[in-house]
Amino acid sequence: MVVQDGKIIALGSAQPRGEVIDLKGQTVLPGLIDNHTHPKYIADALHGAACTPPLVNNMAELKEALRHTPEYGKGRDVWIEGWGFDESKLAEHRSPTRDDLDEVSTTQPIFLYRSDCHSSVDNSRALELAGIDENTPDPVGGTIERDANGRPTGFMREVAASQLLIKAKSAISYENDVKNLVNSSTHYLQNGIIAIGEMMGRLNPYDSAKLYQDAYQRGFKPKATLHYVASEITKPFEIIRNAHMQVSGLKVFMDGSISGETALMKNTFVSGKKGVSLTSPEKLAEIIAYAKGHHLQVAVHAMGDKAIQTVIDVCQDLDPWLKDMPSVRIEHASLLSDEMLKQIKASKVGIAISTQPIFFFAEEDSYRTFLNPNQLKMVYRLKGLHDQHILFSLSSDAPCTPWAEPDSPFYSIYAAVTRKTSSVQTINPEEKLTLPQALLAYTRDAAKIGGFINNGTLTVGKDADFVVLDRDIFTVDAEALKEVKVQET
Structure with a gap:
């Protein structure tokens, strides 16, 4: 394969010219293309906590994973992030709540994506920064889940609800x-x-x-x-x-x-x-x-x-x-x-x-x-x-x-x-x-x-x-x- 200025100009029996690189029989493929992904989320996830199997299997391990992020223990406006939880794969068979995440931190905002990246869970500090309380209406196409007393549980169901937190997070970072x-x-x-x-x-x-x-x-x-x-x-x-x-x-x-x-x-x-x-x-x-x-x-x-x-x-x-x-x-x-x-x-x-x-x-x-x-x-x-x-x-x-x-x-x-x-x-x-x-x-x-x-x-x-x-x-x-x-x- 002959390459010039980043383009393939010849293949097969072409005579080598210029610099020659011999891969000695290794397998070459065209560059792979991931045409449906979320690079912004990936970029966040690379420094956040992977709250997924086989790494995280219960609520205690989830909390510990969040405590081990580089952002843990930093300033009040530094977000702690995690991704990948699925309540069906946690030993407790339930989603985390704001109260669970508050056990990790009440001073730093926490944003935790569910595995489908449609829904999320957030702690009390994150909800405060997003301006979400008992009186906040549900966004069109999403639900702010609440307990029997009308208090938001921290679970933001579907993209429209999670986006309320993402906007608050991205606005300062x-x-x-x-x-x-x-x-x-x-x-x-x-x-x-x-x-x-x-x-x-x-x-x-x-x-x-x-x-x-x-x-x-x-x-x-x-x-x-x-x-x-x-x-x-x-x-x-x-x-x-x-x-x-x-x-x-x-x-x-x-x-x-x-x-x-x-x-x-x-x-x-x-x-x-x-x-x-x-x-x-x-x-x-x-x-x-x-x-x-x-x-x-x-x-x-x-x-x-x-x-x-x-x-x-x-x-x-x-x-x-x-x-x-x-x-x-x-x-x-x-x-x-x-x-x-x-x-x-x-x-x-x-x-x-x-x-x-x-x-x-x-x-x-x-x-x-x-x-x-x-x-x-x-x-x-x-x-x-x-x-x-x-x-x-x-x-x-x-x-x-x-x-x-x-x-x-x-x-x-x-x-x-x-x-x-x-x-x-x-x-x-x-x-x-x-x-x-x-x-x-x-x-x-x-x-x-x-x-x-x-x-x-x-x-x-x-x-x-x-x-x-x-x-x-x-x-x-x-x-x-x-x-x-x-x-x-």
């Missing part, structure tokens, strides 16, 4: 946010990730595009695309597109999560719950019209089958409006029937799917507990997507799952190829991908969906972004896939 994002470069490159899709772009309390621009000036490395949360678009914004970053789309939330029993279902969860509807079909159509007028992609979070069906119904007969990427993509698409697969395949607009096998890998208990057998059979239909020739990618949604390494591509690839979970059980083994299929979903197809037109394959004319592995991924036993490491990016 912009420079820290830039520094954390720059420092996260090492994390991405160690995982072989050369491009990322930021799926929670914000305009308040500051513009996420400015965060990335300032981070690039200070050395942030991965390329990025940015999707703004559609519900925050109340005024025109600058659509930036350059070699490092492009504002490429709008993010829409149709429902919640499987593990939180808030995904919108055609039939109820085993518990009788049907999930939550966060965006009406009419509002989705309105957002799509805005996106078409501004040449933006629409990425729709839909986990429950009713939420996914709504997206299909609204979008399937539309003409595509983008050339370099799909105009509409469904994020997660956790439950897909045969009929829905056929409808997606036949869609005129060309619906693409960005899905995450790390969810069934890390959240098996929730899926088996909350879903009935027929629903479980529809979970993460990877081979179904491949067999229908639907464009799909694998991604992480990190850190939004209860696993200590949520955006390691090789855990996701392992789950896609083996259909095994963290407890070595198997879910829908007939939906296995082959290893090459899984790798293409993290490279070529992730580039197509995410709009990374200069990446995805190592071919002449593309950017020379590649990874060197510590072993030959094509010959290792499938059980060893999750142990593959990137030697160099």
Whole structure:
């Protein structure tokens, strides 16, 4: 492979010229692309506490993890952060409360993300800084949970409620946010990730595009695309597109999560719950019209089958409006029937799917507990997507799952190829991908969906972004896939 000025200019039998680097038979892949992740959250999580299995399994361990963050014991405006708890995986089988977190600190604010990154728990100091008390109304699309006396418990259910705390936290820590994002470069490159899709772009309390621009000036490395949360678009914004970053789309939330029993279902969860509807079909159509007028992609979070069906119904007969990427993509698409697969395949607009096998890998208990057998059979239909020739990618949604390494591509690839979970059980083994299929979903197809037109394959004319592995991924036993490491990016 001959590289000049960062581009691949020749392959195969070309004669070496200039500096020669001999990798001595090591395995090279195109740089991996995580086109659905949350880099701002990852940047926060890297210095926060991972409150996930196998590290944290009960409330005492959770509190101790928070006490061991670098921020613990600092000033009154220094936030202590944690991520990844799932009440079903804690020995107490309940969520933490403000009172639990107050045992860690009453002087410093504490923000603790649930595993789905939709909900959070906060201590009394954090609630005070966000101005939340007994009289604060619930935000549209979210709930401030309260006890029998109306006192907020600290649990902020769904994105709209958690965002009240995030705004309070970010308003006083912009420079820290830039520094954390720059420092996260090492994390991405160690995982072989050369491009990322930021799926929670914000305009308040500051513009996420400015965060990335300032981070690039200070050395942030991965390329990025940015999707703004559609519900925050109340005024025109600058659509930036350059070699490092492009504002490429709008993010829409149709429902919640499987593990939180808030995904919108055609039939109820085993518990009788049907999930939550966060965006009406009419509002989705309105957002799509805005996106078409501004040449933006629409990425729709839909986990429950009713939420996914709504997206299909609204979008399937539309003409595509983008050339370099799909105009509409469904994020997660956790439950897909045969009929829905056929409808997606036949869609005129060309619906693409960005899905995450790390969810069934890390959240098996929730899926088996909350879903009935027929629903479980529809979970993460990877081979179904491949067999229908639907464009799909694998991604992480990190850190939004209860696993200590949520955006390691090789855990996701392992789950896609083996259909095994963290407890070595198997879910829908007939939906296995082959290893090459899984790798293409993290490279070529992730580039197509995410709009990374200069990446995805190592071919002449593309950017020379590649990874060197510590072993030959094509010959290792499938059980060893999750142990593959990137030697160099």
